[in-house]
Amino acid sequence: MLGHAVNAAHAASGLIHTSxxxxxxLHVPLDEARLQGPWSQPQRLWxxxxxxxxxFIDARNYSCSGWADFDCSQAVSTFGxxxxxxxxxxxxxxxxxxxCDRDECLPPSGYIFWHLMKTGGLSVDQLxxxxxxxxxxxxxxxxxxxxxxxxxxxxxxxxxLTTHGxxxxxxxxxxxxxxxxxxxxxxxxxxxPVSRIWSYYAYAREHHYEPFLQHPLAYYLEQPEVNFELLxxxxxxxxxxxxxxxxxxxxxxxRMTRTFGSxxxxxxxxxxxxxxxxxxxxxxxxxxxxxxxxxxxxxxWLSNAIETIxxxxxxxxxxxxxxxxxxLAEVWPALLPPDSPCQxxxxxxxxxxxxxxxxTPDEYTRLxxxxxxxxxxxxxxxxxxxxxEKKRARARRRAVxxxxxxxxx
Numbered sequence: 001m002l003g004h005a006v007n008a009a010h011a012a013s014g015l016i017h018t019s020x021x022x023x024x025x026l027h028v029p030l031d032e033a034r035l036q037g038p039w040s041q042p043q044r045l046w047x048x049x050x051x052x053x054x055x056f057i058d059a060r061n062y063s064c065s066g067w068a069d070f071d072c073s074q075a076v077s078t079f080g081x082x083x084x085x086x087x088x089x090x091x092x093x094x095x096x097x098x099x100c101d102r103d104e105c106l107p108p109s110g111y112i113f114w115h116l117m118k119t120g121g122l123s124v125d126q127l128x129x130x131x132x133x134x135x136x137x138x139x140x141x142x143x144x145x146x147x148x149x150x151x152x153x154x155x156x157x158x159x160x161l162t163t164h165g166x167x168x169x170x171x172x173x174x175x176x177x178x179x180x181x182x183x184x185x186x187x188x189x190x191x192x193p194v195s196r197i198w199s200y201y202a203y204a205r206e207h208h209y210e211p212f213l214q215h216p217l218a219y220y221l222e223q224p225e226v227n228f229e230l231l232x233x234x235x236x237x238x239x240x241x242x243x244x245x246x247x248x249x250x251x252x253x254x255r256m257t258r259t260f261g262s263x264x265x266x267x268x269x270x271x272x273x274x275x276x277x278x279x280x281x282x283x284x285x286x287x288x289x290x291x292x293x294x295x296x297x298x299x300x301w302l303s304n305a306i307e308t309i310x311x312x313x314x315x316x317x318x319x320x321x322x323x324x325x326x327x328l329a330e331v332w333p334a335l336l337p338p339d340s341p342c343q344x345x346x347x348x349x350x351x352x353x354x355x356x357x358x359x360t361p362d363e364y365t366r367l368x369x370x371x372x373x374x375x376x377x378x379x380x381x382x383x384x385x386x387x388x389e390k391k392r393a394r395a396r397r398r399a400v401x402x403x404x405x406x407x408x409x
Contacts, residue, residue, distance in 0.1 A: 056092035059085040064093035072097035106137040108157035109181045111332060114188040115143060115162050116256060118199040120318045121189060122347040125162050127325070130342035131335040132160060160335070167308060168263040186311070187331065190256060190383050191318035193376040194369045198361045200251050205355040217252075217361065221368040224253060224270040249273040254301075257375040261305030268301070269294045271375070302375045306382050315387040321346070330394060 052064040059081060071078075072093065075086035090097055113128065115121035125141070132139050132150025137159035139149045148155045161181060191199075201217045211220075211228060220228055228249050250258055250273030258272045267277040269289065277289050309315060314331040316324050325344040329336035336342065352359045361369065370377055 052095045053092040058089050064096045067093060067096050104136050105154035106135060106159045106334060108159055109184055111160045112181060112184045112186045113162040115164055116259060117251060118196050118203060119189040119191040120321055123344055124189060126347055127342055127344045128160050128162060134340060135335055166259055166262055185313045187314040188312060189316040189318060190380060193373040193380060194366055197252055197369050199350045202350050202352050202355050202357050218365045218368050221372050224372055225275045227275050254373050254375040257302050257305045257379050260308040261301030263304055268297060271298050298375055305379050309383050310386050315383050
């Protein structure tokens, strides 16, 4: 009813097409939008001036101001108005009836950023927060904070989601608010596994994770079958200190493959930082764990991850940080139009000297990282190839659009 009311008023004023026609898009003509594809340019719901009609009198002789303390959408069910009378009220009193802010927001559930730790994701988060502030949308952060950013007038129906979650475990049918993210455009940022894990180790030291202050990274990578908490000289008391850094052991073992390849809640085993598999309680989860079973999980999750990566609309890389801003503006132009003032800045960079580390690991540690993350090493190389394919596809799309522009001119 809400959308119908606003669209009817707009159609009457000539601001948009009638309901039988597709609404125009914000930044590009309709024929260009079709060439770009629906994922690249969602529709914006066009707003009225948001000024009440000062001469309006409803069916019971009330002006717009007479509805200031009442819900206009309840005119029929609560106050006995006819449907046509309520429609006239909504059309004539958009300010009083609180119909302006929501209709200025970008449509909900349009974009998902799958945020892997230590890939530059916080920088992308801040860029998206800025973009939504200027383009009238809300960003939902499902990364432990559960916060909302951007245009706070659009919080009820966020347009952007940034999450550390798993694309398959995540409830995209509406588990977050009233949104359905099933048709969202998806992107991620990947990083060379050696560089990412070394940065994560430094990050944990910076946040005073005691075990990593006591031992070098190689000490843990040499023992993938052991629960790290059992190696701690001073185990973390997270209940006593809610702000304590919590190590996710899986961050050090094929985390990228796990994120994009795990399609259920089965235990991944030591290859994915879950040494509890096959061990009796209280230290583990008893199961019929064999080497063959572990290898089957590895190959299945890697295959799934490659398939998932191929289905994303954009794959960026930390190593090409300088290109990310321009790439995202091309892939998500509704969020980052040409006049957007939002920039991609480096947020939370790793301070290696500050935690007593070199910027790169020693040779032995590097080889250990590669060995324990062999699946991520494969996935990273496949992602580079897939990204190049997508880059060529965007170039072809630009060429088609340019031909279309020249034809019209």
